[in-house]
Amino acid sequence: MTATMERPAAPETTGGAPMIDRAEGWRRRAPLLPALIFTIIVTQIPFILTLWYSLQSWNLVRPGSQEFVWFSNYADVFADSQFRTVALNTVIMTLGSVLIAVVLGLLLALLLNRQFVGRGVVRTLLITPFLITPVAAALLWKTVLLDPTLGLINFVLTPFGASGTEWISNYPLASVMAALIWQWTPFMMLLLLAGLQSMPTDQLEAARVDGASAWSTFRELTLPHLRRFIELGVVLGTIYLVNIFDQVYMMTQGGPGVASANLPFYIYQRAFLGFDIGQSAAMGVVVVILTLIAANFALRLIFKSFSGEEEAA
Amino acid sequence: MAEVVFDQASRIYTPGAKPAVDSLDLTVADGDLVVLVGPSGSGKSTALRMLAGLEPIDAGSVRIDGRDVVDVPSKDRDIAMVFQNYALYPSKTVAENMAFPLKMRGMGKEERAQRVRQAAEMLGLTDFLDRKPKALSGGQRQRVAMGRAIVREPQVFLMDEPLSNLDAKMRVQTRAQIAEMQNRLAVSTVYVTHDQVEAMTMGDKVAVLADGKLQQYATPPELYDRPINSFVAGFIGSPAMNLLDLPRSSSGVTLGGIEIPLPREVSDAAGSRDRLTVGIRPEDWVLESTGSDAGSVVKAVVDVVEELGSESYLYAHLAEDTSTSIVVRGPGRVQVRFGDPIAVRPNPDALHVFDAETGQRLP
Structure with missing residues (x-):
């Protein structure tokens, strides 16, 4: 993140501006200091403590077991096949949900970009899932929709001979993803609708005169125009969904086994159900490093897109 | 090459309200450049968009080369249009912009490239073919928009205030270029402007519109010497009569x-x-x-x-x-x-x- 931010020019060295001595500089910065110190306390101290814990063997259920073990926790993490499964789950859950939500959001945005009777009502209804508390949404999916005996999905599918399917037990990862997609499609839809509505009409008219079919217009003009909106949606969605916890906790508790666990949930399990502070801290550090690498690429992508490379001809 | 006829053509945005274009009768002879001129809200752009197929024709008819185009979609009218803001496709290069109408008509890659090259030579755009519109000046963008229209070799050119975004010097220069090119290609052209100087200098004939109604349709000298009513008299000429x-x-x-x-x-x-x-x-x-x-x-x-x-x-x-x-x-x-x-x-x-x-x- 810091790499992409403009460093504020230090007042002492600003060319042309009157020279400001050190004391004056500090006097000007002083009002910002409390916020800075607060931010450091709540973000950096826990992180440094996590780094410290990750170098120790420490199980809460065995008092006095705390000892310094260098990097053996990290070795254990990379040797842990469950950790790898969970990491893969996280990638599938995050990227799969985001990409499907983008595609569905695009379709709905294209629909809402047309004039039809009751458009306002439809738009409000389509946005609603995004406004529901994640825990409530997860509960809704677990009981009202996916319950094997009482769920609406099975009720609707009964005439087609598919009753009694145990959705959450048989397809745990897909079930959690369904709930995530349901919640995140409206976000993508809103973002892409804004993109569609910022499309200059004269370009669309020019395409009509130039003989483009609806599909060619979409592929050749609309999609390139939407590219940066899609990228923004993917990046924001990924940043949020990679940390998702509520749906996993509520719907499957990561199970069966770790079939539907993602990294935040697995770390939570290790720390607060397994009480293995050292190893969960090491996992946290690994996840932070991987996330930083991924986020760096992703942010670079959207800052490039939004620097207005091919804006407004 | 075609004759364009507006026959009692009207555009009514809201039923019961005054039509934006009211029973327009106008014939553009084959190969002529006809200028529609009038103040804002006179219906000149609407009339052009009706001919382009971007606005429906609510009453009367419009014929291109004898064919009634009321129910013909824009892409089948064999027209090309230059927009006021050029409407270039920002994600495409100059060459791709100019080739787009040809591509949409299924023309082969080589023929496309050849036609684009010819048009680019004519417009002095050869050096810019690989640039995106954003990297061009206003005048260059205007020429790309012209190029995209002429590669098609359409029956009719439609131009909607194509010079209004250029500075004064560029406008005079481009005005002459467009008139010269239109003469050379001899394609019937309908040109919309609010600038009576453009109308007088470019048009073979000029149609003066006000409030959706055609006031006078005549050659520039006739318009100047014998304005049919006090509106035309006051509109044509600078300073005004x-x-x-x-x-x-x-x-x-x-x-x-x-x-x-x-x-x-x-x-x-x-x-x-x-x-x-x-x-x-x-x-x-x-x-x-x-x-x-x-x-x-x-x-x-x-x-x-x-x-x-x-x-x-x-x-x-x-x-x-x-x-x-x-x-x-x-x-x-x-x-x-x-x-x-x-x-x-x-x-x-x-x-x-x-x-x-x-x-x-x-x-």
Whole structure:
């Protein structure tokens, strides 16, 4: 993140501006200091403590077991096949949900970009899932929709001979993803609708005169125009969904086994159900490093897109 | 190459309201450049968009080369359009922009490239083919938009104020280029502008619109010499014609204490009307010496002098009737300044007389 931010020019060295001595500089910065110190306390101290814990063997259920073990926790993490499964789950859950939500959001945005009777009502209804508390949404999916005996999905599918399917037990990862997609499609839809509505009409008219079919217009003009909106949606969605916890906790508790666990949930399990502070801290550090690498690429992508490379001809 | 006919064509945005284009009758002869000109809201752009297929035709019909196109979608009308803001595709290069209409019509890659190259040579865009529109100047973008229209070799060109986003110098230059190119390609062209100078210099014929109605459709000289009503008289010409509401006298009209005789046929056509609108172009005043006999000249007081080098325009108000202002063209160097008295006499052979109520030309 810091790499992409403009460093504020230090007042002492600003060319042309009157020279400001050190004391004056500090006097000007002083009002910002409390916020800075607060931010450091709540973000950096826990992180440094996590780094410290990750170098120790420490199980809460065995008092006095705390000892310094260098990097053996990290070795254990990379040797842990469950950790790898969970990491893969996280990638599938995050990227799969985001990409499907983008595609569905695009379709709905294209629909809402047309004039039809009751458009306002439809738009409000389509946005609603995004406004529901994640825990409530997860509960809704677990009981009202996916319950094997009482769920609406099975009720609707009964005439087609598919009753009694145990959705959450048989397809745990897909079930959690369904709930995530349901919640995140409206976000993508809103973002892409804004993109569609910022499309200059004269370009669309020019395409009509130039003989483009609806599909060619979409592929050749609309999609390139939407590219940066899609990228923004993917990046924001990924940043949020990679940390998702509520749906996993509520719907499957990561199970069966770790079939539907993602990294935040697995770390939570290790720390607060397994009480293995050292190893969960090491996992946290690994996840932070991987996330930083991924986020760096992703942010670079959207800052490039939004620097207005091919804006407004 | 085709003849374009508007036959009682109307566009009604909201039923019951005044039509944006009201029963337009207009024929664009094959190969002609016809300019639609009028103030904002006159319906000129709407008329063009009806021809383009971007607005429905609610009544009447529009024919291209004898074919009624009312129900024909835009892409099948064999037209090409240049938009006011050029409407270039920002994600495509210049070459891709120009090739787009050909690609959409399924033309092969090689032929596309060849046509684009030809058009680019004609427009001086060869060096810019790989650039995106964003990296071009306003004039270059305008030429790309022209290029995208001409590669198609359509039956009709439509241009919607294509020069309005250029600076004054570029506009004069491009104006000449477009007229020259249109002559060379001999493709029927409908050109919309609010600038009467563009209309007069480019059009084979000019259609003046106001309030959705066609006022006059004529060649530029005819429009200038015989405006059909006081609206056209006031719209065409810069500075505008002096339109004065004058009382009748025994043999003509009275202006600033002098009597201006009217030609016989005008007097006859005017009948018993006791007031007439008389139009006098700035160049149809004769400047007299201020010492002239009071009975034969109109005395006025100068408000503003615009010296353009080859000529000058004197904005003045009548000495007798300070609420009446006139514009007089004088020679390039005039000695008068703000507040100076002048004496002028209208050229009696160059008067335009209109009914004071309806604005119609008499006779």
